[in-house]
Amino acid sequence: SALLLFISIMTMFMSGVVAIFEYDLKKIIALSTLSQLGMMMFSISLGLYELAFFHLLTHALFKALLFLCAGILIHGAGNTQDIRSFGGLSLNFPLVTVCMNLANLSLCGVPFLAGFYSKDLIVELACQYSWGIFVLLMMFICLSLTVLYSVRLTYLSFVGPYGGGTSISVCESDYSLVGPVVILSFTSLVSGTILSWLNFPAPVLIFLPVFLKWGGLFFVGVSLLVMLSLQGLTYSYKWGAVSKFSGLMWFLPW
Numbered sequence: 224s225a226l227l228l229f230i231s232i233m234t235m236f237m238s239g240v241v242a243i244f245e246y247d248l249k250k251i252i253a254l255s256t257l258s259q260l261g262m263m264m265f266s267i268s269l270g271l272y273e274l275a276f277f278h279l280l281t282h283a284l285f286k287a288l289l290f291l292c293a294g295i296l297i298h299g300a301g302n303t304q305d306i307r308s309f310g311g312l313s314l315n316f317p318l319v320t321v322c323m324n325l326a327n328l329s330l331c332g333v334p335f336l337a338g339f340y341s342k343d344l345i346v347e348l349a350c351q352y353s354w355g356i357f358v359l360l361m362m363f364i365c366l367s368l369t370v371l372y373s374v375r376l377t378y379l380s381f382v383g384p385y386g387g388g389t390s391i392s393v394c395e396s397d398y399s400l401v402g403p404v405v406i407l408s409f410t411s412l413v414s415g416t417i418l419s420w421l422n423f424p425a426p427v428l429i430f431l432p433v434f435l436k437w438g439g440l441f442f443v444g445v446s447l448l449v450m451l452s453l454q455g456l457t458y459s460y461k462w463g464a465v466s467k468f469s470g471l472m473w474f475l476p477w
């Protein structure tokens with residue numbers, strides 16, 4: 224279990240770092256899936272099998288929503304996956320923007336959305352185990368990385384300056400595209416609560432000191448603020464080597 228713990232934490236860390244330097248929309252979402260799979264394996268390595276399954280279910284719902292929204296964006300932005308050619312898409316795709324941000328916030332573990340119930344419980348129960356400071360610190364760093372690449376994706380796609388790509392907003396009038404997105408948005412809101420009532424017969428009692436209890440939310444909040452403040456900056460030439468190293472998945476495919 225110690226080996227599985229180490230591999231899962233390093234998987235979460237690697238995919239989070241790579242996603243921060245990635246510009247391909249589908250790759251960012253795929254890397255976030257890899258990160259959450261690491262989270263599930265982390266949960267299994269602690270012996271929390273039911274929680275891993277619970278996270279699998281909630282994650283399936285909002286990740287399906289993310290991929291569908293990404294598909295609509297790619298379709299509407301002239302079949303480009305490069306988020307540098309996006310920017311200001313919230314004007315052309317208001318509904319998709321709301322739904323995708325909902326899925327992103329759920330992924331980050333923002334309170335009372337679907338991802339919060341499973342993710343926060345895994346983090347709190349991991350804090351209750353005495354695994355040492357390294358494991359806890361890496362877990363919180365990986366939590367922060369999730370927020371960082373999610374905020375970056377939202378900024379570059381919807382909020383930031385227009386990237387110069389073509390954009391048509393016909394997609395939102397097609398109900399066969401937008402219908403499933405709206406339904407999945409609803410499940411991203413309520414599935415966490417419903418599944419937690421169905422899965423766990425009794426309330427989970429967790430004894431933690433105050434700073435650990437608020438640790439997860441603190442890291443989410445701080446990394447949200449950090450990424451918002453960094454968005455005005457572009458990656459300078461100093462980051463070139465790091466960006467190349469990350470863009471090639473830490474040379475793992477080679």
